[in-house]
Amino acid sequence: MTAEEMTNRYLQRLDNRLRAYEMALNQTIADIESDYDQGCLGVTEAQWQDIIVLLGGIVQANTRMIHEASKNVSADGEVSGSLLNLLELAEHFATLDFPESPLIKQEAKA
Structure with a gap:
C-alpha cells in the first residue's frame, strides 16, 4: 500500500467518525430541546x-471558546443527562479526538 493510499484510508475513517460525531451532537441538541420542552x-x-x-x-472549532463555555455550563451545579453528553462531545471537538468507542455508546442509545 502506498503512502497516498494509507493517507486516503485514514482520512476516510476520520471523515466517517466526524459524521458520526455530528449526528451524535445533533441528537444531543435535540435531547436538550426535548428535555427543556418537557x-x-x-x-x-x-x-x-x-x-x-x-x-x-464547536461550529467555529474554537477550542478556547469550547473550554470556557464548558466550564461555565457546569459552574452553577452538577450537570447530568443530555447536558453531560453535550459537554463530553464538546471535549472531543475541542481536542480533535474522535475515537470510535464513544460512538458505540451513542448508537446504543439510538
Whole structure:
C-alpha cells in the first residue's frame, strides 16, 4: 500500500467518525430541546447563554471558546443527562479526538 493510499484510508475513517460525531451532537441538541420542552431541564439564563456559546465554539472549532463555555455550563451545579453528553462531545471537538468507542455508546442509545 502506498503512502497516498494509507493517507486516503485514514482520512476516510476520520471523515466517517466526524459524521458520526455530528449526528451524535445533533441528537444531543435535540435531547436538550426535548428535555427543556418537557420541563425536565433546569438551567439558568446564564447557562443557556453558555450552552449557545459552547455550540458556537464547536461550529467555529474554537477550542478556547469550547473550554470556557464548558466550564461555565457546569459552574452553577452538577450537570447530568443530555447536558453531560453535550459537554463530553464538546471535549472531543475541542481536542480533535474522535475515537470510535464513544460512538458505540451513542448508537446504543439510538
